Amino acid sequence: MKRTKIKSLLSAEGSLGSVCLKGWIKTRRDAKSFSFIELNDGSCLENIQVIADANMDNYETVKKLTTGSAVSVVGEMASSPGKEQTWEIHAKEIEVFNFAPEDYPLQKKRHSDEFLRTIGHLRPRTNKYGATFRIRSELAFAVHQFFHSQGFICIHTPIITGSDCEGAGELFQVTALNLENPPKNDGHVDYTRDFFGKPANLTVSGQLEAELMALALGDVYTFGPTFRAEDSNTSRHMAEFWMVEPEMAFCDLSGNMDHAEAFIKYITDYIMTHCGSDLSLFARFVDKMLMETLETITSAEFIRIPYKKAIEILVSVKNRFEYPVDFGRDLQTEHERFLAETYFKQPLIVYDYPKSIKPFYMRVNDDDQTVAAMDVIVPRIGEIIGGSQREERIDVLEQRMKETGINPSDYWWYLDSRKYGSVYHSGYGVGFERLMMLLTGISNVRDVIPFPRTPGNIEF
């Protein structure tokens, strides 16, 4: 008999009659002449209640079923007299795939996120993490759908890169050499004998390659894994995370901001529309303000202010910040959150940052003091998107590379894109996990990815 998923069962107009369900037992309660089984198969947050009657052939076996056990149920879908559910299954047959012994770590109560991280192999079976990973899947789909609907071309940028100074944190080196006994030349490791003939690393960003593709295909985006070997221990950083990076030819900073705002609104609306049930769990148990925050994101026009104005606002607030504010200093998380949560009470975009605090590839403005950078800042998270119009003038670009300690000859291919048919273009980067945090209210990035990689943590 063909298996029916609980999600399609519960969304049916009427009874589907005789059905076959397969899943895991959430909890079981015994009554006088039958047993109530809550069954979940991961297709949705909701369980289905299965009634096993005492006169079933294997009722004694059924009564031994524990939380976490895996079963197959064949039975009749019927309306339920109980208050908590519309439908239930009157079982005809229950086949046990496997009993979960009594040391099954997940109980019928709330566990701490810290404990669940230690059992990453089992936590997707909880309501909260099941909901999280279903939303993550929908969000990935929404990202692709948004760009596809706008005619963007999805590109896959390399995971292994030969650029060793992209300036975005520490790199993970990739090698095929025997680290116990590497070939040496004058006392140094001889990389000419490594796999690529030179040192290689895991990518810290697909942006530079995405620019090359945009300057051929127009509008492109990458959505892939990114790696930072930074020894950072915070609730917002991981060694391996996923990043969405669009890049648009013939697009200036203003168009870039328009696009970033449309993106955030689209994916927020998509999740609110398609993940209502899973989202309600987070609104109830994780962040009481969640729905309000999401509605503000979709309805409010994002405030746009230049960095200089943002500094003026922050300077006018006295005795509030731990870190000083003045022109030429980057905004701290506390400053960003003050602007989004307290001052404007909605998302905002800060643009035209001092060039001294931004990387070489951002376009230098006419004032020669600022660059055409923009950060989208949202309540609770702070910066969620960072982007810029790119420097398309080859002489200015080379000058900026030298100023920031980067050897232009290592990036001959990047400079070539400015030599042959250079055009103004823009792009931005979004941390996929930070989007997840924004949309679910989950406060630790380790809880929005199935198997997080952080310093000292590579289990599962």
Added chain:
RNA sequence: UCCCCAGUAGCUCAGCAGGCAGAGCAGGUGGCUGUUAACCACCGCGUCCGUGGUUCGAAUCCGCGCUGGGGAGCCA
């Protein structure tokens, strides 16, 4: 990497002016019940993170280490 906090039963946590290790949940047994994190009674459950030290005596005080959490830096 820096600062702060924590580590006690399978889980959540109490015990910490030094004096026999506790509760709820989970598990087991029995009862009751179209039940809803069901309910009632009884039962078992410990390297008190590790390691040195102070003390007649340390879960409790002190040093070091490990692990986890929060914050910072870096950033996404």
